[in-house]
Amino acid sequence: MTDYQIALWSFNLGRAPVSVTALADQIEEGIKSAANRGARLLQLPEYLIECCLAFKPEGLQPDQEMSFLADVGRDLLERLAPLPEKYGVSLLAGTMPVRTDIGITNTAVLLTADGRDIRQDKLSLTPFEQSADTWRLTPGDKLRVFELDGLKMAILICLDVEMPALSSLLARQDVDLLLVPSMTEKLSGYHRVYGCAKARAVELMCAVAVCGTVGTSKGTTQNDTNVSGAALYLPCEEEFGFTGVGADLLPTDGSNREEPFLFASVPLLQLRKLKEGNAEVWPGAWTADHVSIAVE
Secondary structure, three states: OOOOOEEEEEEEEOOOOOHHHHHHHHHHHHHHHHOOOOOOOOEEOOOOOHHHHHOOOOOOOHHHHHHHHHHHHHHHHHOOOOOOHHHHEEEEEEEEEEEEOOOOEEEEEEEEOOEEEEEOOOOOHHHHHHHHOOOOOOOOOOOEEEEEEEEEEEEEEEHHHHHHHHHHHHOOOOOOEEEEEEEEEEHHHHHHHHHHHHHHHHHHHOOEEEEOOOOOOOOOOOOOOOEEEEEEEOOOOOOHHOOOOEEEEEOOOOOOOOEEEEEEEHHHHHHHHHHHHHHHOOOOOOOOOOOOOOOO
């Protein structure tokens, strides 16, 4: 395989589905579109599930939203499960609250075309996500690396991609593609996530795919605005046009129903050749083990 085709859908929460079935039908349309363009993977953003607050029970309090959306997410996954095999497109179904033994986590769910259910909990939660007055989530403690379609991949959810410590953990894993679903309220958050995603592509000599929610969910109590674009970042090498941008769509708040949907190619063969020693200055999985801090 020389190139790997992916689709990145920065879902507009203003779609306001009236039921779980309606949301599943909307997502199926996106999978069809991805399949028609030859994509092998469709990525959806963090907290896509929040659009389901459009049909929340009357009187639902903010600190009850995660429990409600966990139930919705379970039902949604049941409806989505057959679609990747049906269309031959693996689906990163965004992230959603999931009940676990340690509490409710913010979890990315990847349903693969070969029948697997791969999950990655968010590791570094925002203060808001941990607040007892609102969503009261619990961080995960494992970073999973997995293979799909011959590529080695990992998932970093939003704030996780801003953490260099996680990039250091991945440095020795020889990842081909890093998937980053996000949700950012402001343009500042968009630039933090996307800027750090681009840095990860340089550090890890890999492709990094980012998309985020846009628009506002009917029934939201917490996220009045969402700003995002969509991008595939690559190492800043001559072979990829110097800039490190494989493909991108500019950020929007989705207020006019706009919804970035990006198709992009991961140049897998070229990336692997660069890792073998053909990159301009990349030192490989470099560590700072030999460096000490001198405070003067």
